[in-house]
Amino acid sequence: MAHPTALDPGFGIYVHWPFCRAKCPYCDFNSHVRETIDQARWRAALLTELRHYASETPGRTVTSIFFGGGTPSLMAPETTAALVEAVTDLWPVSPDIEVTLEANPTSVEAERFAAYAAAGVNRVSLGVQALNDDDLRFLGREHDTAEALAAVALARAQFARVSFDLIYARPGQRQDDWAEELRRALGEGCNHLSLYQLTIEQNTVFHARARRGELPLADPETAADLFEATQESLATEGLPAYEISNHARPGEASRHNLTYWHGGDYLGIGPGAHGRVTLGADKFATRQHRAPEIWLATVEQAGHATRTRQALSREDRLTELLMMGLRLQEGIRRAAFQRELGAEPETLLDARKVEALSKEGYLVLDDAGLRATAAGLMRLDTLLGYLAA
Known part of the structure; x- marks a missing residue:
């Protein structure tokens, strides 16, 4: 299976490593700083939870594994190797399985790259975030530009x-500066880039600073201009957006993330990890205990640390399909509506809302399926709020 599709979205496994060296001021992910980590104990617990979910999903063909965090490049390579080996023992796997590891581009973590490759990782996603030393310091990163490019x-x-x-739309960032940064990024020869607008999330350092008026954020018009310039620049260079924030050359899209965006099944292993798994006629949303120490103790006692497991209603499944699928440039294919809900979009959606959004130039419903236009993607949160209400 080369690429997840609406008809066959694949089956992924997400493994969450919750630890970081330091908490970035913009980050609201489930990440924690600890002075010491018992790597052997964590490895055993992750393997235990993996085996628990394998017992529920026998025979599924795994198409991707994604090590996210936190900072998975702080995970012992032996743990990565053990988990990859366990997946291949517990399930059939696709011959071209994608195994991604998120990493920070510090020299210390880059020294482990060979060990991760030997462990079975064949794709790495680096959190560079900026190619400007002043902005790297502003973002709380532990690397400088030279170190990032070396990594x-x-x-x-x-x-x-x-x-x-x-990350773009940083305070004071001009369009010319961002264009130069993109040119420099493209010069590195990578076939995939993830470009995110700086957003202020609750319970972060930046959120507190913004409330005190200490963070001069980009105004919406500037942010929109930067978004449009980003789309145009990367499309011209052969890395068009296949998702609202992700750009790739043909064949280089993240297969694991495509499984999410096509509404496929995936297991969530580790603290706070979310999953979606179809068992019989029902699709379940799962979430593991968020706090690392509680997760660890629960797995050791019960064999897994699933905190919530909820069967999704038909309305839930439609909402999730809209929220995930409309992020894609191709939108939601009719095959996806049929696979998830057994019906065509015309029978599932409010015709008046679809017509109104179509007349405004934000949405297209045709023989291929439902998709947001370029103007719709720029207003996706508002569009989804209206469509799913």
Whole structure:
């Protein structure tokens, strides 16, 4: 299976490593700083929870594994190897299985790249975030630009596929500066880039600073201009957006994330991890205990640390399909509506809302399926709120 599709979205496994060296001021992910980590104990617990879910999903063909966090490049390579080996023992796997590891581009973590490649990782996603030392300090990153670019070069030597992230709409960022940063990023020769607009999330350092008026954020018009310039620039260079924040050359899209966006099944392993798994006629949303120490103790006692397990209603499944699928440039294919809900979009959606959004130039419903236009993607949160209400 080369690429997840609306008809066959694949079956992924997400493994959450919750630890970081430091908490970035913009980050609201489930990440924690600990002075010491018992790697052997964590490895055993992750394997235990993996085996628990394998017992519920026998025979499924795994198409991707994604090590996210936190900072998975702080995970012992032996743990990565053990988990990849366990997946291949517990399930059939696709011959071209994608195994992604998120990593920070510090020299310390880059030194482990060869060990992760030997462990079975074949794709790495680097949290570069900026190619400007002042902005890297503002974002709380532990690397500088030179260190990041050295890590990208080392990653390209070790892994078949390399992606890295950048954050734009940073305070004071001008369009010319961002265009130059994109040119520099494209010069690194990677076939996938994830480009995210800086957003202020609750319960972060940046959120507190913004409430005190200490964070001069980009105004909406500037942010929109940067978004449009990003789409145009990368499309011209052969990395068009296949999802609202992700750009790739043909064949280089993240297969694991495509499983999410096509509404496929995936298991969530580790603290706070979410999953979606179809068992019989029902699709369940799962969530593991969020606090690392509680998760660890619960797994050791019960064999897993699933905190919630809820069967999704038909309305839930439609809402999730809209929220995930409309992020894609191709939108939601009719095959996906049929697979998830056994019906065509015309019978599932409010015709008046679809017509109104179509007349405004934000949405298209045709023989292929339902998709947001370029103007709709720029207003996706508002569009989804209206459509799903």
